[in-house]
Amino acid sequence: MAKRIEAHNVTAYYGAFKAIEDVSLTVQPRSVVALIGPSGCGKSTFLRSVNRMHEVIPGARVEGRLTIDDQDIYQRDVDVTAVRRTIGMVFQRPNPFPTMSIYDNVVAGLRLNGVRKKSTLDDACEKALRRANLWEEVRNRLSRPGAGLSGGQQQRLCIARTIAVQPQVVLMDEPCSALDPISTLAIEDLIVELKNDYTIIIVTHNMQQAARVSDRTAFFSIEKTGDPGRLIEYDVTSKIFTNPAEKRTEDYITGRFG
Numbered sequence: 001m002a003k004r005i006e007a008h009n010v011t012a013y014y015g016a017f018k019a020i021e022d023v024s025l026t027v028q029p030r031s032v033v034a035l036i037g038p039s040g041c042g043k044s045t046f047l048r049s050v051n052r053m054h055e056v057i058p059g060a061r062v063e064g065r066l067t068i069d070d071q072d073i074y075q076r077d078v079d080v081t082a083v084r085r086t087i088g089m090v091f092q093r094p095n096p097f098p099t100m101s102i103y104d105n106v107v108a109g110l111r112l113n114g115v116r117k118k119s120t121l122d123d124a125c126e127k128a129l130r131r132a133n134l135w136e137e138v139r140n141r142l143s144r145p146g147a148g149l150s151g152g153q154q155q156r157l158c159i160a161r162t163i164a165v166q167p168q169v170v171l172m173d174e175p176c177s178a179l180d181p182i183s184t185l186a187i188e189d190l191i192v193e194l195k196n197d198y199t200i201i202i203v204t205h206n207m208q209q210a211a212r213v214s215d216r217t218a219f220f221s222i223e224k225t226g227d228p229g230r231l232i233e234y235d236v237t238s239k240i241f242t243n244p245a246e247k248r249t250e251d252y253i254t255g256r257f258g
């Protein structure tokens with residue numbers, strides 16, 4: 001199920017502004033990669049280019065090659081909706097559909113894909129909620145609004161909604177930044193578990209989080225304001241945090257800059 005992601009010289013623009021330049025990296029299937037770096041260095045931009053969300057912004061475009069198991073997702077004949085279905089995304093703030101029940105939130109994507117059979121939806125709902133470590137907490141209130149859950153539960157609901165459509169890659173953009181420490185640890189445990197089935201890329205400002213959940217870490221940075229973000233160093237997470245090859249990485253992780 002999980003897929004390998006390869007970026008080759010990915011450059012992304014917002015109109016004339018080049019936000020990231022020549023980013024090349026490979027993410028192995030069933031692994032977690034953390035993207036770290038100072039604000040504005042292009043972590044979210046890179047993340048959104050992996051499921052073709054970047055181009056949703058007017059004037060935004062991507063150059064270079066991005067492949068998912070050798071399929072170039074920017075090729076002209078690629079079905080963008082299919083790409084986004086394969087590559088799920090979890091955002092900074094939990095964003096359950098506010099008027100929908102917990103159940104309807106989880107199966108929303110399946111319904112969009114045309115699944116109507118109640119038993120199929122029921123099974124998928126339970127499976128996704130179990131996978132997201134939320135089933136026991138919500139099994140008796142599936143018809144209640146998703147918006148009535150705590151922040152941490154809402155984020156796990158959003159993860160359940162994302163995995164219900166069986167993506168192969170899950171992108172997470174600071175998924176814990178709005179959560180308390182206990183909910184954060186629950187999400188981190190979940191990320192580590194989900195790695196058994198999915199390829200995961202996570203943007204995080206929290207170095208301990210990157211160290212706890214990721215196999216590899218990519219450090220992005222910018223030289224000066226107005227310059228594009230670049231990938232400075234990409235390596236096994238323990239190496240990045242204990243013995244980075246680049247001085248700029250060391251300065252960042254030790255808090256000397258950024």
Ligand SMILES: Nc1ncnc2c1ncn2[C@@H]1O[C@H](COP(=O)(O)OP(=O)(O)OP(=O)(O)O)[C@@H](O)[C@H]1O
Pocket residue numbers: 014017019037038039040041042043044045046057229
């Ligand atoms: N919609 C947009 N239109 C124009 N420029 C944008 C847009 N979104 C981001 N940018 C710019 O692109 C650059 C990279 O932004 P991005 O959000 O990818 O950085 P980031 O590393 O994720 O930052 P942060 O850690 O603060 O979330 C920044 O200079 C930012 O101002």
